[in-house]
Amino acid sequence: KAGVTQTPRYLIKTRGQQVTLSCSPISGHRSVSWYQQTPGQGLQFLFEYFSETQRNKGNFPGRFSGRQFSNSRSEMNVSTLELGDSALYLCASSRDRNYEQYFGPGTRLTVT
Amino acid sequence: AQSVTQLDSQVPVFEEAPVELRCNYSSSVSVYLFWYVQYPNQGLQLLLKYLSGSTLVKGINGFEAEFNKSQTSFHLRKPSVHISDTAEYFCAVSVGSGNTGKLIFGQGTTLQVKP
Numbered sequence: 754k755a756g757v758t759q760t761p762r763y764l765i766k767t768r769g770q771q772v773t774l775s776c777s778p779i780s781g782h783r784s785v786s787w788y789q790q791t792p793g794q795g796l797q798f799l800f801e802y803f804s805e806t807q808r809n810k811g812n813f814p815g816r817f818s819g820r821q822f823s824n825s826r827s828e829m830n831v832s833t834l835e836l837g838d839s840a841l842y843l844c845a846s847s848r849d850r851n852y853e854q855y856f857g858p859g860t861r862l863t864v865t
Numbered sequence: 866a867q868s869v870t871q872l873d874s875q876v877p878v879f880e881e882a883p884v885e886l887r888c889n890y891s892s893s894v895s896v897y898l899f900w901y902v903q904y905p906n907q908g909l910q911l912l913l914k915y916l917s918g919s920t921l922v923k924g925i926n927g928f929e930a931e932f933n934k935s936q937t938s939f940h941l942r943k944p945s946v947h948i949s950d951t952a953e954y955f956c957a958v959s960v961g962s963g964n965t966g967k968l969i970f971g972q973g974t975t976l977q978v979k980p
Binding site for chain 2: 757784786788795796797798801803808809811843845847850851853854855856857858859
């Protein structure tokens with residue numbers, strides 16, 4: 754069974770631009786969560802989607818948003834990029850909301 | 866608020882020696898507990914999980930962990946490490962039954978296995 758896939762793997766953007774990252778969960782998984790990983794703040798939860806609805810949200814500004822489609826694929830969007838948004842963005846999927854999460858390889862975003 | 870503390874930022878150990886990576890959490894409600902490993906330039910790989918049942922949990926690659934509710938700990942152990950175990954290890958907790966969608970992570974422990 755294929756794992757969680759994330760596209761693109763690497764991105765370079767300029768301050769003020771916006772970016773969309775994509776995540777395809779493991780087949781049959783219905784829950785998708787997003788995390789930001791930086792050297793300073795570590796791994797921080799962004800949001801969780803289940804059945805196309807946002808179920809949990811972390812402590813991030815409104816510039817960070819996401820959505821989930823009917824096939825469980827998910828996207829996250831960051832508008833008006835700041836230098837501090839440079840990070841590894843990880844997506845994780847789980848079969849349901851009380852099962853373990855499996856992570857994708859991440860998207861490395863660099864904001865210049 | 867829930868939190869996870871990994872007590873050691875770096876753990877150096879010689880090959881074939883035993884190792885313990887320590888993790889404590891703070892929560893007054895039921896929790897699910899996880900250990901993940903991250904190799905350079907990769908995502909997180911699930912090592913093991915505690916959802917319910919036996920407090921001694923066995924995972925992949927010879928790792929195990931013990932859930933201690935009274936001490937709110939979930940330490941990771943391996944009796945004999947290999948060079949290939951060199952990586953960063955993260956302890957994580959999800960809070961509240963029926964919801965593993967939001968994980969709170971510790972700051973990570975870098976395991977350095979020396980020949």
